[in-house]
Amino acid sequence: MEIGVVRPYEVEYNPGDVADLENAIRRRGHTPVKIYVDMLEVRIDRGRLRIRQSVGRGPPAELSVPGAVLRHLGIFRDFEQFLYRVWAAKALEETGVYVMNSVLPWVAAGDKMAALMKLAKANLPVPPTVVSENMFVGYRAVGEFGRAVVKQMRGAMGYGAFLVDNPDVAFHIFSMLVNINKPIYVQKFLEKGPGDYRVVVVGGRAIGAEYRRAEGWKTNV
Known part of the structure; x- marks a missing residue:
């Protein structure tokens, strides 16, 4: 069976995790197919949606994989580019391709505010948080x-996170963020001892966990 791996063409220049996915597909006896979200051709007509792929000046080829893994959509330099890539991935789903993970939950999971809103709505404990511009x-x-x-x-892996206990010091950080058109995301610091647990839950069942320990206050680096 052919299984697509969705990513932008630019990832070809830094393919480590994509290569891991492709090798895992091969080990299970399947064939990986490169799907470049920025090289797709989404054709929309009355009652019909078709997706082809053209890499550079190459001829277009129909995409007919039954399933695909969404690795990532790349670096967005413009809001319309972000919208196109999200809806191009969604178009794959609309044509009947099983995409894991589905693109809209994937976008929410990568956004701290959206993810926290969903966790809180599900009545799961979350740190007190304030988000604003x-x-x-x-x-x-x-x-x-x-x-x-x-x-x-x-953000990810703790990069760019500040621990503050003085509102006036924090105000300088917020001023910088506002000047570069970034929102302000503030959470109450929770004491957790020397480390914390990260648990992966799928379908209500824990399938893996790790205990992360660090000398400083960041344990996810």
Whole structure:
């Protein structure tokens, strides 16, 4: 069976994790197919949706895989580019391709605000959090929380996260964020000892876990 791996063409220049996925597909007796989200041709006509792929000047080829793994959509340099790549991946699903993970939940999972809203709505415990573009809102939140963590909305591995306990110091961070058109994401700092657990849950069942330990306050680096 052919299984697609969805990613942008630019990933060909840094293919480590994509190569791992392709090798895993081969080990299971299947054939990986490269699907470049930025090289797709989405054709929309009355009652019909077709997807072809043209790499550079190459001839278009119909995409007919039964399933695909969505690795990532690349680096977005424009909001319309982001929209195109999201809906191009969604178009694969609309043509009957089983995409794992589905693109809209994938987008939400990669966004701290969207993911936290879904967790809170499911009545799961989450850190007290304030999100805004108003730096005075952030200032008051740090004063309320005492010790707070300022994060990027789409950061990972602890990079770019600040631990602050002074609203005036935090205000300088918020001023910088506002000047580069970034939202302000502030969470109450939770004491957790020398480490924490990360548990992977699929379908309500824990399928894996790890205990992460670090000398500093960041344990996910």
